Amino acid sequence: MLSLKLALCLILSLILSSHAEVFGLDGVTDFSPEEFDATIDGTHTKNWVVAFVAPWCGHCKTLKPVWSEVGVAIAATGQDDKVGLALVDADEHRDFGIKYDVTGFPTIKMFKAGSTEAEPYNGPRDVDGVVKFLNDEFGTNIFIKKAPKSVVELDEDSFDGVALDSTKNVLVEFYAPWCGHCKNLAPVYEKVAKAYRNEGNCVIAAIDASTHKSIGSRYEVTGFPALKFFGAGTTEPEDYSTGRDADSFVKFMNEKCGVDRTIDGKLGATAGIIEEFNSFVGSYNAGDSISELVEKVAQSAKDHAEPAAQLYAKIFNKIKEKGSAYIEKEKARLTKMIADGKAKADKLDMFTQKYNILSALTGTSEPVVPAAGKEEL
Structure with a gap:
């Protein structure tokens, strides 16, 4: 049988x-x-x-x-x-x-x-x-509907204007369309680019070095993909040699750009915190006169390069107007607006920075987590 x-x-x-x-x-x-x-x-x-x-x-x-x-x-x-x-x-x-x-x-x-x-x-x-x-x-009219890309595609004409911009930190992938490793990297690289699309000084870019050979030759690209980082104010790149997973890219770019982004593009708990303003936060927590602090913060924020400096000025002014209870009430309001996921990306960033500053004033630094699944803001 x-x-x-x-x-x-x-x-x-x-x-x-x-x-x-x-x-x-x-x-x-x-x-x-x-x-x-x-x-x-x-x-x-x-x-x-x-x-x-x-x-x-x-x-x-x-x-x-x-x-x-x-x-x-x-x-x-x-x-x-x-x-x-x-x-x-x-x-x-x-x-x-x-x-x-x-x-x-x-x-x-x-x-x-x-x-x-x-x-x-x-x-x-x-x-x-x-x-x-x-x-x-x-004689057909076939076309591929493609989602907008966050990776900045470069060519011989645009390369210098982006990669060598003295105000930007730029990570460039030198790739070839036929390269298997490049194809495997593409979705990870696009995800990272999407995370930094709201950071004006932090750019994720790519160039087809098999087509634009003069650029690849200039930077001695001999294999694909090759990743090189062009820091703000420099013309000589450094090789990117750490991990090729999304978390490694984000850690690297956060350090180089001086920002605090997560892989989903949201801001972390330190975003908006300006180190030189920590003394004002300490003075507030020590019970110093709010009226005097409002004037000092406003003066420091007046010509400060960081946009978040203006948030400090507005927050201290509101505390003067409404008292210390304003801090927790405003945190609760911001938590709700961030969590419902309806804000546009730039507004969400501002809300998160403001929340972080308010948290510093209460001696906490817990991040507020936006609602899941709200990628398009």
């Missing part, structure tokens, strides 16, 4: 292994030879671009998400009556691959509307490149 079960399992395994892989990608058609012949039969009215692939092929695995993203875009832009993307497992169906001169994987062929003749596809294999090729070749 046991041997019979084992035999059945082996037979089932052989049957399953003999089937071509079904890729199941959104926006992409899986063709068996029979389905291919039934669809591309000479009477078809749309153009087909077919990738002959093998399940084990590394380059094929790289192509699949590109094929899917473009395929979804074709449907989303209403161009799926003009062009379609497909995959054929030519490792399983080797005779079918030989029929179309497939000698390596992936091999991509075009079958134009009304024709069963295969034409070689020699176009790009990245998303934007494939879209442009299809639009040029078939």
Whole structure:
């Protein structure tokens, strides 16, 4: 009985292994030879671009998400009556691959509307490149809807104006579109850039150094991705050599920019605190005359470079007007406004800085945590 079960399992395994892989990608058609012949039969009215692939092929695995993203875009832009993307497992169906001169994987062929003749596809294999090729070749109007990027994209014309700006601290990634490590870094790098988008002096940037080779050569970039930090007031960068996780980037940029951001872009408990104003806070806690402190704080804040200095002046003036009870009442009000997540980003920053200053006046430094899930403010 046991041997019979084992035999059945082996037979089932052989049957399953003999089937071509079904890729199941959104926006992409899986063709068996029979389905291919039934669809591309000479009477078809749309153009087909077919990738002959093998399940084990590394380059094929790289192509699949590109094929899917473009395929979804074709449907989303209403161009799926003009062009379609497909995959054929030519490792399983080797005779079918030989029929179309497939000698390596992936091999991509075009079958134009009304024709069963295969034409070689020699176009790009990245998303934007494939879209442009299809639009040029078939007169389609495919486009990719992309979310706005927080990473500042540089080129040869804009590089010096951003990276060498004496007022800004700039982290630059030198990348190449085909680089696997660069692709892995991209979502982390974008998340970090989003965290600092409200910091005017703290910039997360990138440049395609495989295209803008003169910039890569100037900074001796020999591999990708290369990360270099251009500090405010300097023209010579330092290599970024710490971790490539989001927390490491944030720690590095906070130290370099003199700010206190969290990975979600919110301000930390020290944001807004100005060290030279600590003496005024100490004097208040020691019971010094509030009237005298209001004048001293106002004078110090008058020409101070930090915007938060004006918050100190306003807070001390309010305490003079409304008494010390103002501090806890205002903290409660700010806590509610920050936590409901409805404030715009710049207002949220100001509320958080004000909250931190008020907390310093009561001898506490606990951060107020904004509501979760409120990324767009």
